[in-house]
Amino acid sequence: MTAAPSPFCTPCEVLDTAALDLAQLAHACQKPTTWVVQHVRDEVLHIDGSSGAGAAEWRFSSRTLLRARRIAHLEQAFDADPQLAALAADLMEEVRQLRQLLRQHGGNPR
Numbered sequence: 795m796t797a798a799p800s801p802f803c804t805p806c807e808v809l810d811t812a813a814l815d816l817a818q819l820a821h822a823c824q825k826p827t828t829w830v831v832q833h834v835r836d837e838v839l840h841i842d843g844s845s846g847a848g849a850a851e852w853r854f855s856s857r858t859l860l861r862a863r864r865i866a867h868l869e870q871a872f873d874a875d876p877q878l879a880a881l882a883a884d885l886m887e888e889v890r891q892l893r894q895l896l897r898q899h900g901g902n903p904r
Contacts, residue, residue, distance in 0.1 A: 812842040812844055812845065812853035812854070812855060813853070813854070813855065813856060814853065814854040814855075814856075814858075814859060815850075815852065815853060815854075816830055816831070816849055816850065816852050816854075818854075819854045819858070819859060819862060822859055822862075822863065823859075823862045823863050823866045824866070825862075825866055827849075829866075830862070831849055832876075833862070833865070833876060834849075834852070836876055836877070838865060838876050838877065838879075838880040839854075839858055839861065839862055839865070840858060841853065841854060841858075842854060842855055842858075861880075861883050861887075864879075864882075864883040864886065865879040865880055865883050868882050868883065
């Protein structure tokens, strides 16, 4: 029996800053496009700065894809409010960055 892959540490291909459209991001998160639109409106997810004004023109980076997948998982697994899930995703990313800095400076993070 194999364990289900974690949405927090999934191998991925690095994509351009504006690689995914709305439907692709929603599909990758296994959510409807309305979920993505609502999270953009709530400022939990961010569109690429070069995207057009309409949702059909929105583009998302691979970084947003990872964030969206984390948030979707946290919402589902813990019945978390989108804002709380976003805060948890922010904290997880900050811990990752701090551990990376510590490694660069000779520390030994877990």
